[in-house]
Structure formats: structure tokens, C-alpha cells
Amino acid sequence: MTRAIESCVHCGFCLAACPTYRELGQEMDTPRGRIVLMKQVLEGTLPLADALPHVDRCLGCLACEPACPSGVTYRDLLSPFRALAEKKRRRPFLERVRRWLVSATLPHPARFRLAAWMGKFARELAPLFPKSFRAMLGLIPENVPPRETWPGVTPAIGKRRARVALISGCAQQVLAPDINTATIAVLARNGIEVVIPPAQACCGALAWHVGDIGSAQKFARKNLAAFPGDVDAILTNAAGCGSGMHEYHLILAGTDLADAAEKFRHRVMDAAVFLARLGDLAPFPDSGKATRIAVHDACHLLNAQSVRDEPRALLGAIPRAELIDLPDPHLCCGSAGTYNLDQPEIAASLGAARAHTIIGTHADVVATGNIGCLTQLKLHLAKQGAEIPIRHTMQILRDAYAAV
Numbered sequence: 001m002t003r004a005i006e007s008c009v010h011c012g013f014c015l016a017a018c019p020t021y022r023e024l025g026q027e028m029d030t031p032r033g034r035i036v037l038m039k040q041v042l043e044g045t046l047p048l049a050d051a052l053p054h055v056d057r058c059l060g061c062l063a064c065e066p067a068c069p070s071g072v073t074y075r076d077l078l079s080p081f082r083a084l085a086e087k088k089r090r091r092p093f094l095e096r097v098r099r100w101l102v103s104a105t106l107p108h109p110a111r112f113r114l115a116a117w118m119g120k121f122a123r124e125l126a127p128l129f130p131k132s133f134r135a136m137l138g139l140i141p142e143n144v145p146p147r148e149t150w151p152g153v154t155p156a157i158g159k160r161r162a163r164v165a166l167i168s169g170c171a172q173q174v175l176a177p178d179i180n181t182a183t184i185a186v187l188a189r190n191g192i193e194v195v196i197p198p199a200q201a202c203c204g205a206l207a208w209h210v211g212d213i214g215s216a217q218k219f220a221r222k223n224l225a226a227f228p229g230d231v232d233a234i235l236t237n238a239a240g241c242g243s244g245m246h247e248y249h250l251i252l253a254g255t256d257l258a259d260a261a262e263k264f265r266h267r268v269m270d271a272a273v274f275l276a277r278l279g280d281l282a283p284f285p286d287s288g289k290a291t292r293i294a295v296h297d298a299c300h301l302l303n304a305q306s307v308r309d310e311p312r313a314l315l316g317a318i319p320r321a322e323l324i325d326l327p328d329p330h331l332c333c334g335s336a337g338t339y340n341l342d343q344p345e346i347a348a349s350l351g352a353a354r355a356h357t358i359i360g361t362h363a364d365v366v367a368t369g370n371i372g373c374l375t376q377l378k379l380h381l382a383k384q385g386a387e388i389p390i391r392h393t394m395q396i397l398r399d400a401y402a403a404v
């Protein structure tokens with residue numbers, strides 16, 4: 001944390017990139033402002049309670065990192081600070097109940113599926129619930145898709161060119177299980193054998209980003225033990241999971257697994273990145289139909305993992321696909337893990353703005369690499385009456401392979 005604080009020279013170049021500054025226009029809700037606040041708390045010159053509202057409003061979107069000429073690694077500061085703060089703060093009762101509900105369900109697919117099913121009925125009674133619960137109910141989909149399962153090993157089609165392990169995700173496999181089905185199909189089609197380790201757990205990112213280091217460490221430990229060493233890479237198809245797993249060295253810092261976590265995180269890669277780098281993509285049939293694809297960069301891909309070109313290279317290989325870049329690609333859609341539950345007003349404003357931008361492109365479909373963005377943008381596109389489908393990059397690729 002100290003290095004991140006000391007490398008900030010207070011130049012303010014990050015301000016324009018920060019969505020909360022754009023929304024609220026206050027210095028204390030900028031990366032620079034938050035760095036000063038966190039520094040003062042750590043030095044004991046500012047009460048924690050004075051900094052918390054501003055730190056809580058941070059999306060963790062990391063748009064400030066690429067904007068910073070001094071190379072401040074804001075990620076090294078935010079989650080570790082939140083983990084420290086969580087031990088000292090006392091949250092109101094209802095907030096504690098809501099957070100407990102989220103942490104007891106979201107990372108566990110079976111429990112989350114049951115909660116989502118029950119939540120469908122509870123949504124009818126939403127006005128009777130406290131405000132802090134209403135945002136949670138609003139995010140539950142009308143129809144939870146049927147459960148899908150995947151084989152422990154899916155062989156490569158044709159000559160095997162690589163062998164990977166895939167993290168199957170927690171919330172994603174309930175909200176949109178087809179994303180895993182599509183990912184496996186696209187990888188196998190491209191000569192990649194896909195292993196789904198049965199003992200894997202949630203990646204831990206949701207817990208880590210809200211300062212619950214105990215749970216984050218528990219999940220990270222499970223995954224370190226669950227993923228095999230004899231694969232070319234550990235793949236994720238959710239930007240948030242990939243970004244969280246790249247921070248296992250922070251989550252497990254100072255523990256017996258610190259070295260193992262450091263090695264592990266370098267093996268984690270987004271599925272689109274692995275496929276694009278492997279190259280020699282299996283050719284797509286020409287459907288004869290032009291498709292305009294708007295690409296929404298998830299901030300945990302673009303800002304946190306510097307992934308921009310690879311999904312575009314894959315989508316651009318589809319015959320007659322026209323890719324549309326959105327303005328201000330670094331801007332978060334407001335999903336950001338559980339942010340749309342913790343800060344529903346800011347999240348809704350950012351979601352509405354992003355949906356408005358997408359509508360203006362007149363795209364046929366929106367591509368993204370993160371279930372959080374997909375859920376958030378689907379909600380806000382529908383709210384604005386738009387019927388543009390939003391799909392995971394892997395779903396678009398899989399469907400393009402099936403096109404005739």
C-alpha cells in the first residue's frame with residue numbers, strides 16, 4: 001500500500017478518467033482524493049469514518065491506473081485498505097444482513113440458484129422491503145435459465161493444440177450458463193482440450209473487492225489446490241474473475257501460500273486472450289449476413305488486464321462483422337461486482353449512460369466479456385426500450401461457427 005501511496009504525485013491526470021468524479025464532481029471522490037484519504041487514515045491523522053463514504057463509492061474499475069503517468073498501482077491500495085477497514089467498521093444491522101445474504105449465496109451456485117428462484121416471488125413484494133434490499137431484488141432475472149453441467153474434460157476437435165483448465169464461475173453459471181457452454185465449444189473447435197476441475201470454488205473476487213479477506217483467502221486456497229499444473233493456462237470467461245485471480249498474490253500476501261499465489265496468477269488468462277494468441281482460428285462459415293457488433297470493454301478486462309485487441313481480433317474474424325467501438329471505453333457500466341447493490345444510485349446512472357451510448361450506435365448486437373456488464377446493460381437497455389441483444393464474446397463466436 002505504501003508504494004502506491006508514495007508514487008502518487010497529485011497531478012490529477014486520473015480525474016477525468018474516474019466515473020465517480022464525473023458523477024459527483026467532488027475531489028474526495030477521485031482517485032487522487034481517495035489516495036490522500038487512505039494515506040491519512042493509515043497515518044492516523046483522519047478518522048476512518050471520514051474516509052469511508054468516499055472509499056465505498058469507488059467502483060474499483062481501475063480506470064485511474066492506465067490514466068496515471070506515474071504508474072500508481074491503485075489496485076494495490078484499494079482492496080487491501082478495504083480489508084483493513086472492514087475489521088474496524090461497524091455497519092448498520094440491515095446492511096450487515098444484506099451483505100451476509102450476498103456472501104452466503106452469490107459465490108455458491110446451488111444456493112444462488114435457489115435464492116434467485118425465491119427472489120422472483122419476493123420481487124412482487126419489493127416495495128415492502130427496505131431500500132437496501134430493493135436493488136438486490138431488481139437484479140434477479142425474470143427467468144433463471146435451466147441448470148447446465150459440463151464434462152470434466154472436453155476433448156479438442158481435431159488435432160489437440162493446447163490443454164486448458166476453465167473456471168466455471170459462480171453467479172455466471174446460474175445467470176447465464178450458456179456462456180460456459182459456448183466457451184467450451186469455441187475452445188474445443190479450435191483444438192483446445194478443456195478441463196473443468198471439480199473441486200474449484202468461486203474465484204473470490206466479489207469477497208475481495210468488498211474487503212472480506214477471510215472469504216477471499218478461503219476461495220483462493222481452494223482454487224490453488226483444485227487447478228492442475230499440467231495445463232497450458234487457467235482460463236476465465238468473466239473479466240471480474242480474471243482480474244480477481246490476478247490479485248491472488250495480494251489476497252494471500254503474508255500467508256504460507258504467498259509464493260504459490262504469485263506463480264498461480266501468472267497462469268490465469270482470459271479465454272479470448274488465450275485463443276487470439278494461439279492463433280490459426282478455425283474459419284467461420286459465411287452466413288451472408290452483415291452484423292454490426294458494438295464492443296463493450298469490461299473495465300476488469302480493459303483497465304485491470306489491459307485486454308482490448310484480442311476480443312476484437314476474434315470477433316473481427318467473423319465474415320461480414322463490423323465492429324463498433326464505444327466512446328470512453330474505460331468507463332464502467334456501474335456493475336463492478338456488487339457495486340450495483342452497494343451504491344444503486346451511481347450504478348443506475350452509469351448503467352443508463354452506457355445503455356444510451358450503445359443505443360446510439362444502432363448495433364445489431366453488443367459483445368462483452370463479463371457477466372456483470374451483461375446483466376447490468378441488459379437491464380438498462382430494456383429500461384430504455386432497446387431490443388439490442390447483449391451477448392458474451394464466446395456466445396457470438398459459437399453462434400458464428402453454427403451459422404450457415
Ligand code: SF4
Nearest residue numbers: 008009011012014068
Ligand atoms: S494520475 Fe496518478 S499520480 Fe496523478 S493524481 Fe492520479 S493517481 Fe496520483
Ligand code: SF4
Nearest residue numbers: 018058059061062064
Ligand atoms: S477505481 Fe474507478 S472509481 Fe475508483 S478511483 Fe479509480 S477510476 Fe475512480
